[in-house]
Amino acid sequence: GAGVSQSPRYKVAKRGQDVALRCDPISGHVSLFWYQQALGQGPEFLTYFQNEAQLDKSGLPSDRFFAERPEGSVSTLKIQRTQQEDSAVYLCASNSNRESTDTQYFGPGTRLTVL
């Protein structure tokens, strides 16, 4: 595709529900990143994949957060038993360079609101 796409764009969940957020990276991009952006803040790193391998998950805030990229393309960020503090915009980014110093291209984000 022309750019990184994410779905849904908006998600409202009741506290305690599980949610799944999808990211479609730019075709052929090797690396994929997830970030969390709280209201009025800059994005914060969550996790990083190179192809299907999750190389860094140090930014995941708790074991309720889980990400996967089973075929090295589409990625899903899953949040179990959502809490109000999980409300944020979740951004996905991808880049093509195996050396990972290439520019990261961002998707439009998914705005998650937990009631």
Next chain:
Amino acid sequence: AQTVTQSQPEMSVQEAETVTLSCTYDTSESNYYLFWYKQPPSRQMILVIRQEAYKQQNATENRFSVNFQKAAKSFSLKISDSQLGDTAMYFCAFMNRDDKIIFGKGTRLHILP
């Protein structure tokens, strides 16, 4: 740990004026990358400009240029001939070889007609 600080939460300038957004960062690394990203109200994060730390020459992209002072750990963005479409949130960001981008808290820039 690396940190990125943007000391101007909000700025307003008249259209066609020049504006400079400030950014400082802290790192013990010698090789890293710095970025300015723009996030319009539609929320899509767009790369404005990037600078490799090993390059002494300041990066430029059309109306956008940076003043990179490595010793002072300063990385400011200058927007010349500002346009209404430049209205957005601007994030200064840092990346070293571990690929994580660390963002500042952002500067909200308003271009006034």
